[in-house]
Amino acid sequence: MLSILPKHIAARVKKDIRNVFQHIKLYQNEPLKKKPFSELYVEQHDMVSILYADVVNYSQLTVSLPPNKLVETLNELFGRFDEVSEERNVLRIKFLGGCYYCVSGVPNP
Template structure:
């Protein structure tokens, strides 16, 4: 009888230890899964932010070409230049007259906010008139019509864009 009791206690202790270690492994696996999902979500957010930033400085077709070439093995000394030839395009350069005088009297944060709001309006107009913003340099806004997609009405759209920009200011 005494041996049976000792055996019973040992088997139960072994079962408890086994359950304890199993439970501990399960909890660790759960925590690691949660952490991995959290990291995945953060990476997805960062990837979207990176994509947004990339598209804020590069046209979609150029960004897509660069993304496609990222994994490619580079042979040769020079980096690839991403350019293409476009016929029949219209380019619009918009410069704010008197910007230097305005910038000397306006505080820097307010000036940056104002330019940001103005260029955001220009970007919306560019979308409406099928323009592609190619550059912002200081107070100068550069956009093009007729590229990357050719349009027979590129010049008319560019004029409408310019007139709308004057109204937006």
């Protein structure tokens, strides 16, 4: 979970999951008071920037480059993104295919 959620949000999600299972275990025939997983784990932050960096012609690269060369190229590119992100206190959210997702301005609790 920590690859997609901040630690403090992941802890809340885990706690809620445990509570649902505990309720089911203890009160098998009694319905839950609220719908499971209905809580939104949302926080508001001012002055936040989000970047989606998409590799141009990524689909074409996937068919024109051998797999090991494609992985090597993306690893080098995204590695450089990670270095610059760390220098500038930017948090990488994830990368998926040829897209790099990052955010700045979000406090680290």
